[in-house]
Amino acid sequence: MILKFKKLDERAIIPQRQTKLSAGVDLCACLESDVVINPSQIVKIPTKLSVEPSQEKCVLLIFARSGLAVKNGIALANSVGVVDSDYRGEICVGLINHSNEPFTVCHGMRIAQLVVMPCEFAQCVEAQDISETERGEGGFGSTGIM
Numbered sequence: 001m002i003l004k005f006k007k008l009d010e011r012a013i014i015p016q017r018q019t020k021l022s023a024g025v026d027l028c029a030c031l032e033s034d035v036v037i038n039p040s041q042i043v044k045i046p047t048k049l050s051v052e053p054s055q056e057k058c059v060l061l062i063f064a065r066s067g068l069a070v071k072n073g074i075a076l077a078n079s080v081g082v083v084d085s086d087y088r089g090e091i092c093v094g095l096i097n098h099s100n101e102p103f104t105v106c107h108g109m110r111i112a113q114l115v116v117m118p119c120e121f122a123q124c125v126e127a128q129d130i131s132e133t134e135r136g137e138g139g140f141g142s143t144g145i146m
Contacts, residue, residue, distance in 0.1 A: 001116055002054040008090055009048035011107065015114055024063065024113035027093060031107040037097040042077045045111055047091045056085050059119040062093060062112050073099030076112065085119070 003025075005014050015025035029035075030048035037043050051060065062081030068074040077094035093112045097103050105111060135142070 001058070003060075003116065004052045004054070006050045006052075007048065008050060012048035013108060014049070022113075024115040026065070026110040027062065027091065027112045027114055029093075029105050029107060029109045029111050031105065034107075035105045037074065037095060037103045037105065039097050039100050039102070042094060042096045043105075045093045045095055045105055047093065049091050050088050051083065051091060052088065053085050053116065057119055057121070058085050058116050059083070060085070061115045061117055062091075063115060065110060065113055068111070072103055073097060074103055074111075081112070083114075 003015075007014070009030055012030045013028040015027055017025050027047050027049075029045045031046070035043055035045065053060065060083035062076065062083065064075045074095055074097055077096040081093065083091060091114075095105070095111060
C-alpha cells in the first residue's frame with residue numbers, strides 16, 4: 001500500500017511512522033499561528049495535505065494520539081475520522097479539549113494518527129425479515145459490565 005500525499009502548502013509535513021511497526025502515521029498541524037483550544041472547545045486543525053491511496057478498497061481512519069489524549073485531554077471531536085479512498089480534499093482534524101486547561105497547538109505538532117484499513121463495500125437491500133440470534137434485540141448494556 002502506498003499513500004501519495006500532496007502538499008497544499010509548502011510548510012505541510014508529510015506523515016511519518018515513528019517506529020518500524022507503528023500502525024499509523026502521524027498527522028501534523030500546518031498553521032500560520034498557534035491555535036489555543038480552550039476547555040470544552042472544538043477546533044478544526046488543518047494539515048494542508050491531500051492523499052491518494054494506491055488501493056481503492058480501503059479506508060483511512062484518523063485516531064487521537066494517545067499521549068495527547070491521556071496527558072492533555074486532547075481528543076478527536078468525532079472520536080474517529082473517516083477519510084474515504086476517493087476523497088481528494090484537505091485532511092483536517094477536529095480536536096476537542098476535555099481538560100480544564102487551555103491547550104496550544106503549534107505548527108508542526110503531531111496532532112493525530114492516520115491508519116489504513118481494508119474496507120468492504122456492502123450492498124444495502126431492504127428485507128422483510130432478518131435472522132434470529134441468541135442476543136436478539138439486546139442493546140446498550142444488555143450483556144452487563146463484568
